[in-house]
Amino acid sequence: MPEHLTAALTPPRPTAARADASGGGPLTPLELAAWRGFLRAHARLTRAVDADLQARHRLSLSAYEVLMLLADAPDRRMRISDLSSATILSVSGVSRLVDRLVRAGLVAKEACPEDARGAFARLTDQGATRLEAARASHLAAVRALFLARFGEAELRALAEGWERLREG
């Protein structure tokens, strides 16, 4: 860590400067810690979780999410665009991911009877098996690296905070 940066990383002390902190003025140390911390925490966490999932089960976090959504869906199938809304991926991103999952045998594509434009992605038995194999260790990793670091009240505050961000 470069020496000139360590000062910026000491825990911010309580400040009364928040009144200044509007518009485009420089971020207060507290604002910086909240924002950069968010970016860094996300990067560290997703890397660690993804690497774990990849090493143990040859699945990316996105692939896991899609398989999980399919497993929970009626008939174990969902349409591409619905998968897109339920994840953080674009429609074309889902299309390509589903392609890869089909090639891996974890998902099969089916035509959509009542709308011939649509396409279903359906979880195969092999996909269900792989998901089942991955689920416990993945959830344990998410708990160990993230959830377990917070108390229940904090988790509620987090969940509520994400919701508040979504509304704006």
Add this chain to the structure above:
Amino acid sequence: MPEHLTAALTPPRPTAARADASGGGPLTPLELAAWRGFLRAHARLTRAVDADLQARHRLSLSAYEVLMLLADAPDRRMRISDLSSATILSVSGVSRLVDRLVRAGLVAKEACPEDARGAFARLTDQGATRLEAARASHLAAVRALFLARFGEAELRALAEGWERLREG
């Protein structure tokens, strides 16, 4: 939004199930909201902030962060590996990003006198100007989309939470 998912997105009600919630058992609704909310909030937020920065100033969020670090560094310069530790990028990621910034004229590379293996990236005057032009609107965006949604106590809790994650 697929109908079968809406139930999972209603705000989690207080639950006493946290005692179960260890190991690899399924996530409680609260845990799910905290974890998925984190992933989704990050995706939405960084996309919005990045798009804004890109549209107004032709800068990616990573580029902004690097320029910012350089502006705050002594002699406006840092070494590639130090930039890597100070950001969420790998060494090769920084190397390629700095390349792009050099091509854009925002950064210049300099040899390192006391260690000929090293390379400095130095902010050019043009880079400083571009950064100055971008700073206010970028910080306003970060405030509007993220910081302003939380009170000061919440920001402190967030900053402290990220710190706690880092320690594990």
Add this chain to the structure above:
DNA sequence: CAAGATTGATTCCTCAATCTTG
């Protein structure tokens, strides 16, 4: 040999264009 940096290969994702169907 170890450390700093670069580069080739690859992966994953996005946008825009396209095709098909409602």
Add this chain to the structure above:
DNA sequence: CAAGATTGAGGAATCAATCTTG
């Protein structure tokens, strides 16, 4: 024409290999 899905082109990031210097 609008909506669902796919595909071509391109961007940005990573790992592993390599080169140079300590």
